[in-house]
Amino acid sequence: MARALVDMAGASILSAVNEPAVALAERLLATLPDADSRRVWFGHSGSDANDTAARVVTAATGRPRVVAFEGAYHGGLAGSSAISGHPSLDHGAKAPGLIQLPYPDPREGAEAGGDVLEILDAHLARHGREVAALFVEPILSDGGLIVPPAGFLHGLAARCRAHGILLVCDEVKVGLARTGHLHAFEAEEIVPDIICLGKGLGGGLPLSAVIGPVAVMDHTTAFSLMTTAGNPACASAGLAVLDTIARERLAPRAAVAGERFTAGLRALGHPLVRDVRGRGLAIGVELAERGAGAKACVRALELGAVFYFVGRDVLELTPALTISDAEIDEGVALIGRALDDVAAGRVPDSAVAAYAAW
């Protein structure tokens, strides 16, 4: 990293490659079974990765439609928000012919995995040949931290294969070891055609990647050209992140740490908690009262920890993968205190009024 900053921090991969970017591309490809038939694109954020993927799939295949999910957050740029179903991105235009499916939610009253696959089958029976790609978050994150039922991703992959549709996994939030696997899709032993990575990939520096088939990624020159993408400083950070994940065995550690976290949260037995769910260190705590999510986050912030809420009232816990057991226990206790205060009415509406929330 120091050498990258001193030597050529301003260099991009527009006109000449640099060693860290090539090394990072090779390292990412090596995480997949069919590396030779793939290419890597680098960007700066989850939004630009999904934006690039969303635009290139229709351009490269000549098929005009995309399938994606209600509640999905793929990014805040025109192309990525056009395929998103998250309410915060309702303002922009949606992709022409976008097919939006409900995300299967194991909770009562919601569509189960089989129901959603049936809905997809009905769409594909009419429009299968028009669909370029299906975008899915292996765990719906900002839409409510929902883990799909077993077999669902497999079902999607089978339908994509049957109709010649590219399967795109948005691994921006839950990828790179968070779920206990390097890639979250590994939970169902599927291999998507296209993978979008971001967030933790740069360890805090702006770095994202799209990995996909040669024919799609090499569609045209300069399809999604960004001057500083693939710069050596961010690429070095990406290499350091992948090294750390491997050296510190962070994927299996995330699985164990996640079990401790969820067990601790369940053991609170808190009346405000309706459900604790997740995979590894992607954890959702669904609260039983409307508005409790915002209040719990504000109270937790006062007590010294940052949490988010997603969906309606689901606390999202996506801590650093290096979190210690002691920090997990402290986090559980702190959430318990925050929830006690919310339940006892000690967090007034006025305490959350100053914060904009989705």
Ligand SMILES: Cc1ncc(COP(=O)(O)O)c(C=O)c1O
């Ligand atoms: C699944 C998913 N995809 C894409 C994005 C967009 O990433 P970024 O905020 O880095 O642009 C996010 C951000 O929360 C995300 O959770």
